[in-house]
Amino acid sequence: MTPLGFSLVLAAAFAHATWNFLVKRLNGGPELLWLFAALSLPVYGPFALYLALTFDGWSALVAVALVGTALLHLGYFLLLQAGYRAGDLSIVYPTARATGPVLSSLMALVLLAQALPAQAALGGAIIVFGVAMLTGGPRGGARPLKSLAYGLGVGTLIGTYTVWDAWGVSVLLIPPILMDYASAIGRSVLLYPYARRRWDKVQALWRDHKPAVLIIAVLNSGAYILVLYALTFTPVIYVAPLREVSVLIAVLLGSVVLGEGQLGRRLGWAVVIVAGVSILAAS
Template sequence: MELLWILLVLLSAVTHPLRDLALKGVAHPVSCYTGVCLSWVVFAAAHMALAGQPPALPAGLWPLVLASALGLTIYYYGTLSALRRGNLSAYYPIVRSSPLAIAAFSWLALDRSYTGAALLGMGLIIWAGLMIQKGKGRLLDDPRAFAMAAMAMLGSAAYSISDAAAMQGTASAPFLFWTYILVTLAMGALRAWEDRGQSAPLLGVVRGWAQHPWRILFAGLSSYLSYLLILRVFQLGAEAAAVSAVRQVSIPVSVILAALVLKEPRGLSRLGWAVLIAAGIAMIALR
């Protein structure tokens, strides 16, 4: 069973960066990410129909739906804001460092202790996260982009905790269906807020979808299938921290793809720091 979930997580990890790779550089990023969220609603509805699953959720799961939707909104908006200002290879590894936030929450709120190796891992993540985006003579190449990536990391931690708990009480498709209805509405509201003052702010959402329909569809389908694998692993009973450790394969994969496809600079240097971030996360998650 352990080998099965490890293989599923590895498959998810290597496909996860494809969404952000596909949407990097689009003219209307909030609109495109809103389109991806809407596609998840459609995919989840089709998934429920094919599997014969009812859309109803137990009442006790709705707080987890709300928590997941809030975390996802923060994650999406923080990610696209960071990538709008900087390179995928510099900020995606920071975004994916959510186990650091999970560990900090567990220490502060749950009174959990950590081994020396886990503390070393936390230090590695912080150090490598600063160095991977460091400019010449500056600790932070772009403070706002770094803050947005860190915000996305916190959102990722929130939805990961909520989703792992939810999968012990429901199927994946109904949970994703309702969660992504809320996320789509929230992202649409953020787009309208960005376009405030214009006579027809929702035209920006439609314009973003019309300009990149195939990129949005590819990003939505690849990310939906990728995350279904993670939810399936949670249903199999895999421990969330161990899953997070294996998922960090996506960090060096994202740096390699950014160098090969987007021709971003400092590929080799950033790959080294990305590997250190992944190693630090593994040290925390496998504590």
């Protein structure tokens, strides 16, 4: 993995953990998804417009890729928010982020013909074990198990959209900003009817949490654009695991700042997950 690719993904991990923490703290519904997606449009719009006008690879397949990424990311955001409302950040986030690279690596092996060495398989097994223990194992209780279920669902969508988007930017050569912008447009359009019916909540979010919403709008797209650029020259099996450095950050924020507790145990198993990620990334 090149130093540039490593730097891009590491920066994305910090940005990703930060906006997830803010989404959890605001505890909003789909109206929050619509608001930060809509706000990201003018921020990244000039860059996306320029790339759309200068991109010479337009085709029906590119259109399918853009529509697909919009739908996959919409499903991801909706399930993620539901998980945050029902469970703990320090379980939902690590579970989702750990499941994602395992599944995306397996899908990359099958669909993109990228090799999966034995060392990578070992790293994946350690990640799965760490996730199971992070939730407290079989005696973890109802809330950890619910958090685990949401985390696994979100992780499945992460793995799916990671491989889908890698295909878009590395095979179809769609500019990363354009790829992410299509997702933001899709969320803005599809969620607008819902947001309009709950306009009072939209206005309250903007009135009471303007700085946090703006930070989410910038970091949500910015973090993933960095990942997409890394995917243009780095295989999925390296990019997806390295993103999981954000697990440690999320566990700290959830346990300390949000008062979810069990910092020592959850941080310890988060370190195991990151160790598995490191083995996977170094394979």
